[in-house]
Amino acid sequence: MDRIQLLDDIERYLRNEMTPAEKYAFEELRQGDPDVDLMVVEHSLFMHQLEMFGDQKNFRTSLHEIHTDLASKGVIKETAPKAIIAQLWKKHRRVMGVAASIAGITTLLIAGISTYYSRKASTAELQVLSKKFENTEKKVNALSQQVENKKVEEPKAPATPIKSGGTGFLIDGKGYIITNAHVVEGSQAVVLQNNKGAEFRASLIHLNAQNDIAILKIEDADFKAPSSLPYSFRKNGAELGEQLFTLGYPREEIVYNEGYMSALTGFNGDTLSCQIGVSANPGNSGGPVFNKNGEVIGIINTRQTQAEGVVFAVNARNIFNAVDSIVKIDSSANHLKLPLNSQLKGMDRVQQIRKIADCVFMVKSY
Amino acid sequence: MKPDQQELSLLEGLAKNDREAVEVIYGRHFPMVQSLIINNNGSSEDARDIFQEAMIVLYERSRTPEFELQCQLKTYLYSVCRRLWLKRLAQAQRYIPQVNGLEETIPVEEDVELHEQKNLEFQMMEKALLGLGEPCKSLLEAFYIQRRNMSEIASSFGYTNPDNAKNQKYKCLLRLRKLFFSEYKINTV
Structure with a gap:
């Protein structure tokens, strides 16, 4: 009981609730009794502890209340605990985003580039194909046109004013010259050049595109025609396998070639022409084809582009027809007559050529 | 960085367990601590415990007469929470040598x-x-x-x-x- 009284006194002492007299008496007691003094110290510590405990407990309670309060007000948000993956995601979201976009851009870029280039390549291929096709088509067209029009490619002489060039030869001693129609077709002027380099102007007398035959007349006064032609013309043409030779101007120089009769008809069974086995080049057009007796059996006009050594010549019969048609129209040409007897029969080839060469001209069409 | 006048008055309120002051501090700094804890293997419950613990540390310190806040409240609370959370992780044998966070910290070991x-x-x-x-x-x-x-x-x-x-x-x-x-x-x- 007195212990409780003492505790009450200590408490009141510590709380300063004692009257000065009581306080004095208590301090006397405390100084006199060490047990009481110890008890005061202990109690003071204990009260402090208890007070601290109380405060902390109150504070904890209020913190708890505040937390609930703020959470309900939405001032603070309680985030749900996240899974590791979610955490990793959140942590590396930016890096992953950047990486993903880089990857995406790269993929798109590569895809774009590859598509672009592959498309380009395929179109190039197509173009190549189409070009090839075009080429083939062109060739086929050209070929059919060639056959139709009896045309060959013409050499383009280095002196560009010349539109086309070919070969021509005299058909009589008065300056009439025969050549292919396609050589002189569409030209403003025609100049002939002999094997010595002398040039003569000529005018177009007759043109038959169907048979690919043109007849020119040399105008120049200084042209000295041979009194008679060394060669002749043979209406019936040649036999299969007959030896043939040609003269022409595929270059600036007169060129000799020889071969044989390959077929009696021309391209696709054309009976107006025949096939001969000689090598011919652009520029040979309009050149005479002779048999071994020096008789003209045809005029070279085309060659098959896809085949080697397949050359076609207009039959000599067409020359007769052409001359006939001239004579009918132009009375001044009624003296025109194709020689039928060759002076070259039995001569050796070199001799024949020496004689013929003077009568073969380069035809330059301007 | 020293705490400004407003923070000092908040701290005074905290020492007296003034509801309003505590609420302001709580609302202002809890989200930061929560994101720290959650980003370092914790839950929002952990965050609440740690933050309230830190608030108590601050409360106790603010009641001692010699206490003087040398930094912003934010920095103090963050530092304490970080320290407490490291200890918690260590106790749970889930020690992560580095608690990630970009906030400034001050030494609070003594506190x-x-x-x-x-x-x-x-x-x-x-x-x-x-x-x-x-x-x-x-x-x-x-x-x-x-x-x-x-x-x-x-x-x-x-x-x-x-x-x-x-x-x-x-x-x-x-x-x-x-x-x-x-x-x-x-x-x-």
């Missing part, structure tokens, strides 16, 4: 140590109170913690008069003291 000591005492007191049993516990809590006056306590607890209640309280207090000091001696020796 945390001090707090742990106080926490120990708090737990001893709590244990002692629990060991005391009813109605002593409620009676002592009503008087010493809720600070209600004796006559009010007497009527609510059903004592015939305040003196009886007072006597009962002293008896309880003596028992509590005995329990507390026995615990205290075990823990301190």
